[in-house]
Amino acid sequence: MAFELPKLPYAVDALEPYIDAQTMTIHHDKHHAAYVSNLNGAIEKHPELGKKSLEALLGDLNAIPEDVRMVVRNHGGGTWNHSMFWEIMAPKAGGAPKGELAKAIDKVFNSFDNFKAEFEKAANGRFGSGWAWLVKKGSGLAIVSTPNQDNPLSDGLTPVMGIDVWEHAYYLKYQNRRAEYVTNWWNTVNWDAIAARFAAK
Ligand code: MN
Numbered sequence: 001m002a003f004e005l006p007k008l009p010y011a012v013d014a015l016e017p018y019i020d021a022q023t024m025t026i027h028h029d030k031h032h033a034a035y036v037s038n039l040n041g042a043i044e045k046h047p048e049l050g051k052k053s054l055e056a057l058l059g060d061l062n063a064i065p066e067d068v069r070m071v072v073r074n075h076g077g078g079t080w081n082h083s084m085f086w087e088i089m090a091p092k093a094g095g096a097p098k099g100e101l102a103k104a105i106d107k108v109f110n111s112f113d114n115f116k117a118e119f120e121k122a123a124n125g126r127f128g129s130g131w132a133w134l135v136k137k138g139s140g141l142a143i144v145s146t147p148n149q150d151n152p153l154s155d156g157l158t159p160v161m162g163i164d165v166w167e168h169a170y171y172l173k174y175q176n177r178r179a180e181y182v183t184n185w186w187n188t189v190n191w192d193a194i195a196a197r198f199a200a201k
Contacts (some may be wrong), residue, residue, distance in 0.1 A: 002043040004052030005036045006083050013089040018184040020173045028086070031168055033150070035078030040066035042075065046182050054080045058153040064070065065191070076151030081131060086199070088161050090190035097191040101160075101198045108141045116186065123165050123182045135164040136198070161194045 002194060010048040013021035037067050043050040046065050049057060049072070057064060057076055096112050109115035115134075122145040123132035135157040144152055152159050163185055170181035172177050 005033050018187045022073045023172045032082040034054045034166040035075045038075035039079050040070040058151045075147050077151045088190050088193050093190045094187040101195040120182050123163050124179050126165050129166040134160045160198050
């Protein structure tokens, strides 16, 4: 198989009370697993695609054969997005970024509090299913949101962090209260992991 479901880097209940164990189990073992499985199904039809990285595939969707392009976009995006999502959260996390990332956030968004407000606006304002992202844009940073499992890589942007605002990410615990999920989610954010992503390349 070309792509594999990564193990969660912590126990399913590690992000309680902000993300409950049942949501985490279904989200990883069912939703993420299905994205990986469907991506691999598309790769089976075009084995040459399996030789590329997921970043390369998502970064040039037009290069993907038309019969599997939408599958790779949706399920390749779902595969990549969730792998990132697990990594940028951690137990006993939250707080504020440090170092170069903190400086960059202050420079672009004036303050960390203002960044959080703008990011929450993007997360809560995404109609239906999708993601809000902090991305590298040129030498700076920007906040964007995408529908479905679309990834900023397809728009030439490099994601540094992102929040899943599909209902499957929060509905069991928060029902329709997406804003409450987003507010609580900050307590799970692993700024060290995000700083490392920001520093890469
Ligand atoms: Mn999800």
